[in-house]
Amino acid sequence: MKFDAWYTEPQTENLSLSTKIKDILYVGKSEYQEIQVIDTYEYGKTLILENTYQTTERDEFIYHELISHPALFTHGNPKNVLVIGGGDGGTVREVLKHETVENVDFVELDGMVIEACKKYMPTLSCKIDDEKVNVIITDGIKYVADVAKTEKRYDVIIVDCPDPVGPAAGLFEMEFYNNLYKCLTDDGVMVQQTESPLLHESLISKIKGHLQDAGFGFIRPMVCSIPTYPSGFWSFTLASKQNSPLETETAEIVAKMEKYGMETKYYDEEVHKGVFLAIPKFLK
Amino acid sequence: MKFDAWYTEPQTENLSLSTKIKDILYVGKSEYQEIQVIDTYEYGKTLILENTYQTTERDEFIYHELISHPALFTHGNPKNVLVIGGGDGGTVREVLKHETVENVDFVELDGMVIEACKKYMPTLSCKIDDEKVNVIITDGIKYVADVAKTEKRYDVIIVDCPDPVGPAAGLFEMEFYNNLYKCLTDDGVMVQQTESPLLHESLISKIKGHLQDAGFGFIRPMVCSIPTYPSGFWSFTLASKQNSPLETETAEIVAKMEKYGMETKYYDEEVHKGVFLAIPKFLK
Known part of the structure; x- marks a missing residue:
């Protein structure tokens, strides 16, 4: 597959974790924060708040x-x-x-x-x-x-x-x-x-x-x-x-x-x- | 600091982990594998074999x-x-x-x-x-x-x-x-x-x-x-x-x-x- 999209979270100043994504399911912005739900190959559907992994279906x-x-x-x-x-x-x-x-x-x-x-x-x-x-x-x-x-x-x-x-x-x-x-x-x-x-x-x-x-x-x-x-x-x-x-x-x-x-x-x-x-x- | 160098290990097809590096201390190639020792900000000195994290001073x-x-x-x-x-x-x-x-x-x-x-x-x-x-x-x-x-x-x-x-x-x-x-x-x-x-x-x-x-x-x-x-x-x-x-x-x-x-x-x-x-x- 040619399409090679990744989501990367800068976890600390010196560390980042990237997951290959299938799809971006939801992008929103509430009164408090940015909210995304993405679908990843390794961990399944994943909730992201303020560019930070919150939870994934897999783990x-x-x-x-x-x-x-x-x-x-x-x-x-x-x-x-x-x-x-x-x-x-x-x-x-x-x-x-x-x-x-x-x-x-x-x-x-x-x-x-x-x-x-x-x-x-x-x-x-x-x-x-x-x-x-x-x-x-x-x-x-x-x-x-x-x-x-x-x-x-x-x-x-x-x-x-x-x-x-x-x-x-x-x-x-x-x-x-x-x-x-x-x-x-x-x-x-x-x-x-x-x-x-x-x-x-x-x-x-x-x-x-x-x-x-x-x-x-x-x-x-x-x-x-x-x-x-x-x-x-x-x-x-x-x-x-x-x-x-x-x-x-x-x-x-x-x-x-x-x-x-x-x-x-x-x-x-x-x-x-x-x-x-x-x-x-x-x-x- | 402007110098922003990272080492990235593709851990699976769908997952990669990156650490910001201070220095590359050693690069070698033995009969069996490529060997590197890098110094990272988050985990200290780190041994890499075949582009795979082996062990770090910190953990x-x-x-x-x-x-x-x-x-x-x-x-x-x-x-x-x-x-x-x-x-x-x-x-x-x-x-x-x-x-x-x-x-x-x-x-x-x-x-x-x-x-x-x-x-x-x-x-x-x-x-x-x-x-x-x-x-x-x-x-x-x-x-x-x-x-x-x-x-x-x-x-x-x-x-x-x-x-x-x-x-x-x-x-x-x-x-x-x-x-x-x-x-x-x-x-x-x-x-x-x-x-x-x-x-x-x-x-x-x-x-x-x-x-x-x-x-x-x-x-x-x-x-x-x-x-x-x-x-x-x-x-x-x-x-x-x-x-x-x-x-x-x-x-x-x-x-x-x-x-x-x-x-x-x-x-x-x-x-x-x-x-x-x-x-x-x-x-x-």
């Missing part, structure tokens, strides 16, 4: 399963879940695999991202219109500040945030973590994507400090590979008021996954503990 | 610690170790952190890689001239076939091999694994880098079948991030005749690491078990 299961299931099974009986960010819908889809979940408040700043993903990435966005999902188009930072002043509490909060620049910077600040703590029940669990251990080690360390100061008892990162993120080496951080994922009963996870008919490609009862043990020593 | 600890310590501590008392490939010397450096090790036979096909790394990547090659190390410039496939016919046996064999193309293809074939099994003591352990779970799933599955057919009792992959390898999502496979890493005494690892004064950046006693649990479900 999204890694990110979405790890940001969801360890936190939800660490809680054990989640009913009310808050998802902040993740307009593609992949996290919401995973959360709904837990039968105990009765309500998902899905707070996304940019409604145009949801609309683009509903149209072009249906394998991710397929559950956004589920009756248990309450889509709220607003700023997650402001949302948790408002909820913290009420009696409303969540069992699990998932912060599926972009990089800490622009409107998302506040999702990595002390005030936000204090409000998250207040918005959680007494046995609440939160989890957040926390960038690359190789490129953003000091940020991960800062987040851990904030979570400790906010009052969380158990705080641990997990690491995994996200092929299209800078360095490909990525982290999440889970913080829990009471429960430790290392103490979740393995048999309980197995039984629930079977009961729910839960299909996963990455997560299982061994991964649940393994990801909290296989943390590189330099991150501890 | 090499991930690869070299994981290919070494889980296998050596799973054995428990390794004295004679065989390292096949890994001309940069990073694996040999890690193996020598184990005080029990009396002899390392270091079999590398291409002496020019060793010479280039001795000169330009001393943080990796620093232990190649250690008195416990016996450098043997020959084909690893032929070497294990010859040793298998003798009485010589190794406690641990580490296959630090390149991609399965050209002269390295035989390092992924049944005959090689049969010979590895013969070259190991009754409580022997082997480990090999086994490519990307995302891009080479069927190869990993084929290797597992070969290791089972060769007679190994415990066989499990580990996964990690290697930022400069295709997809960044990488695997090793460990195969043991008797011992399981999941049964290594944690206190024993802690005590030995302290006794040896062993400094690591990735590996510790939690990682030892965690990496064999945190295996993506689709790989099992």
Whole structure:
């Protein structure tokens, strides 16, 4: 084939990743950002925000399963879940695999991202219109500040945030973590994507400090590979008021996954503990 | 700065990774391959063979610690170790952190890689001239076939091999694994880098079948991030005749690491078990 088109993301000043593209499916500009959906040969359909790879059909299961299931099974009986960010819908889809979940408040700043993903990435966005999902188009930072002043509490909060620049910077600040703590029940669990251990080690360390100061008892990162993120080496951080994922009963996870008919490609009862043990020593 | 030079590796037909370079330190051509050492802004000095990233100063600890310590501590008392490939010397450096090790036979096909790394990547090659190390410039496939016919046996064999193309293809074939099994003591352990779970799933599955057919009792992959390898999502496979890493005494690892004064950046006693649990479900 003669047609040889590539999309290149300058991931840092000194690093760039290029994927060969089949097609450009969508180009839009919202109040907040530029939005593209492209179709790539290696990773399938890919969401790009502000010239940054967000998620791809081929590898999204890694990110979405790890940001969801360890936190939800660490809680054990989640009913009310808050998802902040993740307009593609992949996290919401995973959360709904837990039968105990009765309500998902899905707070996304940019409604145009949801609309683009509903149209072009249906394998991710397929559950956004589920009756248990309450889509709220607003700023997650402001949302948790408002909820913290009420009696409303969540069992699990998932912060599926972009990089800490622009409107998302506040999702990595002390005030936000204090409000998250207040918005959680007494046995609440939160989890957040926390960038690359190789490129953003000091940020991960800062987040851990904030979570400790906010009052969380158990705080641990997990690491995994996200092929299209800078360095490909990525982290999440889970913080829990009471429960430790290392103490979740393995048999309980197995039984629930079977009961729910839960299909996963990455997560299982061994991964649940393994990801909290296989943390590189330099991150501890 | 106006000077803006980049090195780009076409990692698959549809994917390429580029790093901004400070300098080209070495360009050579051996009987087997083209060899370059470049200095990059993001990852420091980087060894390139046949236009393929091999190892970088910044992230090499991930690869070299994981290919070494889980296998050596799973054995428990390794004295004679065989390292096949890994001309940069990073694996040999890690193996020598184990005080029990009396002899390392270091079999590398291409002496020019060793010479280039001795000169330009001393943080990796620093232990190649250690008195416990016996450098043997020959084909690893032929070497294990010859040793298998003798009485010589190794406690641990580490296959630090390149991609399965050209002269390295035989390092992924049944005959090689049969010979590895013969070259190991009754409580022997082997480990090999086994490519990307995302891009080479069927190869990993084929290797597992070969290791089972060769007679190994415990066989499990580990996964990690290697930022400069295709997809960044990488695997090793460990195969043991008797011992399981999941049964290594944690206190024993802690005590030995302290006794040896062993400094690591990735590996510790939690990682030892965690990496064999945190295996993506689709790989099992």
